[in-house]
Amino acid sequence: MLKRTLGSTGLDVSVIGIGTWQFGGEWGQTFKPEDVAPMFRRGKELGINLIDTAECYGDHLSECLIGQAIEGDRDSWILATKFGHKFHGNFDRTEPRSPSDIMQQLEDSLKSLRTDRVELYQYHSWGDEQFFDEDVLAVLGKAKQQGKILHIGNSVGWNGNVKQVSASKKMGIEFIQIIYNRLDKTPEETCFPICHEQHLGVLARVPLASGFLSGKYKPGATFVESDVRSRSKAEDRDKRLKEVEKIAAEEVPAGVPMAQWALAWCLKNPAVTSVIPGCKNVQQVESNAAAAELLKIS
Numbered sequence: 001m002l003k004r005t006l007g008s009t010g011l012d013v014s015v016i017g018i019g020t021w022q023f024g025g026e027w028g029q030t031f032k033p034e035d036v037a038p039m040f041r042r043g044k045e046l047g048i049n050l051i052d053t054a055e056c057y058g059d060h061l062s063e064c065l066i067g068q069a070i071e072g073d074r075d076s077w078i079l080a081t082k083f084g085h086k087f088h089g090n091f092d093r094t095e096p097r098s099p100s101d102i103m104q105q106l107e108d109s110l111k112s113l114r115t116d117r118v119e120l121y122q123y124h125s126w127g128d129e130q131f132f133d134e135d136v137l138a139v140l141g142k143a144k145q146q147g148k149i150l151h152i153g154n155s156v157g158w159n160g161n162v163k164q165v166s167a168s169k170k171m172g173i174e175f176i177q178i179i180y181n182r183l184d185k186t187p188e189e190t191c192f193p194i195c196h197e198q199h200l201g202v203l204a205r206v207p208l209a210s211g212f213l214s215g216k217y218k219p220g221a222t223f224v225e226s227d228v229r230s231r232s233k234a235e236d237r238d239k240r241l242k243e244v245e246k247i248a249a250e251e252v253p254a255g256v257p258m259a260q261w262a263l264a265w266c267l268k269n270p271a272v273t274s275v276i277p278g279c280k281n282v283q284q285v286e287s288n289a290a291a292a293e294l295l296k297i298s
Helices: 033-045 061-076 099-113 134-145 162-166 192-198 234-250 258-267 282-297
Strands: 003-005 012-014 050-052 078-083 086-089 092-094 118-124 149-155 173-179 201-205
Touching: 033 061, 033 282, 061 099, 078 099, 099 118, 099 134, 134 149, 149 201, 162 192, 192 201, 258 282
Parallel strands: 050 078, 078 118, 118 149, 149 173, 173 201
Antiparallel strands: 003 012, 086 092
16 A cells, blocks of 8 residues: 655655544435444555544434444544534534634543544645634644644645645644545545645545546436435536546546546546545445556556
């Protein structure tokens, strides 16, 4: 497994990480500890060392499942989580973003993850006005001094948010997380040049475009009500899936699984440190990890 240094953090992260939004229950499947633990065991065997989660993936549910799975092997992993939302039910969140809220969320995350620190702690899709709250920044600085968080990042809500990304150095932010995939190349023109200038690491989220670049779905595909993808308009889904069909025909080499190609496509951009695709079983962990091999032969 290839590793790259994440911005100025000094942390060497695997180019393939494990995204865990699905563990919170909003992707049409309920997960139990016995479903999750084998994924992390296999991920470690394959050289993956980065896990990304968030406070609102099922009211710390994703974090709890992760904590149980890796408790006996905590030091093998780099944990990234987020703050700023409160889960009330599927697709139902509020935004507790006062300094006291943030400290409570951090303590709840540490308890759920069964750890005394998280390596990467990220703003979670904040608006500009709240993002620049110096009182929140002071709370994060105190948590760093206490060793409860090691590095601060920003999971950017809007791919064109140049204002926030430009302020990264001023805010003590060492890396960003942003949506980037073959269907959404916006950061190439907006945020990636800033990341280069400020030596920011980049975690590319949704690298498979919510599964549309997995190669599993055709125009007309439907999703169960509990799957977050069911909330988009059918015509919008079909438009994207028709574009995927064209990409598959014109860009993906014969014999290469589209999902692996799509992950490698992201990683070929020098701005990207790591991709964090989700996974629902061990086979998907293995498939995601195999995308790193495509970088070696390209």
